[in-house]
Amino acid sequence: MSDPSAPTVRICLADDHTLMRDGLKEVLGTAPGFTVVGEASTGTEAVALVTRLRPDVLLLDVEMPGPQASEVMQQIVRTVPETQVIILTMHDDPDMVYELLEAGAAGYLLKTILREELIAAVHSVVRRPSDSVVLVVSRRTVEQLHRQKPRPHKAQLTDRELEVLRLVAEALSNAQVAARLFITEATVKRHLTNTxxxxxxxxxxxxLRKATAAGLIELRSLGLVSVV
Incomplete structure (x- = not known):
């Protein structure tokens, strides 16, 4: 039973097919506490919509007129980082999954999923925004993701920075991380700044998402992976 006191989850939809958006609204309308507050049919409209409405979640298709999905993701992460973006697509492509997780996506779902899986995915990224990456893809894609080579970064993370990041992935606060590692909270903040x-x-x-996409943190340790 849903909690009537829980805040409403505000959702925006970005897909260039009106029928798809209508279907998503119908599905999401069956979940108590969800409300669709805006729709977009291009990447440019999606960025403007999220910037204006600042929803909790954006469901984003990857094939729309305008900028590429990765560019849309980067603009949203930069301007409205509190909005959780879930990719919803027909493309079961490990390279695309890798690219969009690295860009900041909270989830990557195939459009063949069940309505219950969609609702569960939205709940997951809202309830645990700092430590969940939700995937519903084929087993082949999951296997290729685990074999994917990390992309180069400015520098490798130190062992201590990785320790701090893994504890952050467990949803620990800076103070809790400091206590676990027997260091000061200021030192935790310094490690995170460097990271x-x-x-x-x-x-x-x-x-967390970029570390996951780069293979620095195990994908399965950060959230739910459904294999279809």
């Missing part, structure tokens, strides 16, 4: 710079990240969420 952000090395990963070109703008937040804890962005750093």
């Amino acid at each position: 952000y710079a090395k990963l070109d990240a703008v937040s804890r969420v962005d750093a």
